[in-house]
Amino acid sequence: MNANLPNKIGFGRISRRRFLRRSPPFLAVFTFAACSQTAPKSSPHLYSDAHLGTSPKSLSPTPTCGDSGLSTPAQTPGPFYSANSPQRQSLLEADTAGSRLIVTGQVLTTDCVPLANSLIDVWQTDAQGRYDNTGNKLRGHQFTDVKGRYWLETIVPGLYPGRTRHLHIKVQAPNRPVLTTQLYLPEEPLNESDFLFQPELIMAIQDTADGKQARFDFVL
Ligand SMILES: [Fe+2]
Numbered sequence: 001m002n003a004n005l006p007n008k009i010g011f012g013r014i015s016r017r018r019f020l021r022r023s024p025p026f027l028a029v030f031t032f033a034a035c036s037q038t039a040p041k042s043s044p045h046l047y048s049d050a051h052l053g054t055s056p057k058s059l060s061p062t063p064t065c066g067d068s069g070l071s072t073p074a075q076t077p078g079p080f081y082s083a084n085s086p087q088r089q090s091l092l093e094a095d096t097a098g099s100r101l102i103v104t105g106q107v108l109t110t111d112c113v114p115l116a117n118s119l120i121d122v123w124q125t126d127a128q129g130r131y132d133n134t135g136n137k138l139r140g141h142q143f144t145d146v147k148g149r150y151w152l153e154t155i156v157p158g159l160y161p162g163r164t165r166h167l168h169i170k171v172q173a174p175n176r177p178v179l180t181t182q183l184y185l186p187e188e189p190l191n192e193s194d195f196l197f198q199p200e201l202i203m204a205i206q207d208t209a210d211g212k213q214a215r216f217d218f219v220l
Helices: 016-020 029-033
Strands: 100-108 121-125 139-143 149-157 166-172 179-184 204-208 211-215
Touching: 121 149, 139 149
Parallel strands: 100 211
Antiparallel strands: 100 149, 121 139, 121 166, 166 179, 204 211
């Protein structure tokens, strides 16, 4: 399943304090959903000044940078973030079930300058709406390449009480604060009733022969 993945190289370390310093505070209102699960423990992430040197799959640049000077909106991380996710571009494992979802895009400044070596950290539920809070299933982080590009292979997240389908993501360019946000799918029946949903965070999605191909650019 990983035959199309770009190559990976090693990275140095980033301090957990630096990574988490600018994360938005947890919103108490979020605890109503699926809070019977235990919040995972945290540990340091990896980071580097080295670049990936990879060539993510074909991108169709549709950046919103430069249009308004606006950056990607922040959203709550919710209670299920874990800072010790593995470095990987595919979250799929041998027992991962669900509809395959490829997400690509760039990390850019508001002036459309690509931000290389940006951390992209993703966590989401499985197809049944469950977070893995004891392991790292459907959790992973990677770094953008020299053109600020990322490539993520995962599945369409499931539903859990009170929420529409969503991916959780933290994005941090070198020497910049962390953006914590969530991404949504278009035309989801529960989008309109979801208390966190924002149309600005909808991914552009196309159906493909083996799943869905999504695009989202982060503007910092
Ligand atoms: Fe969530």
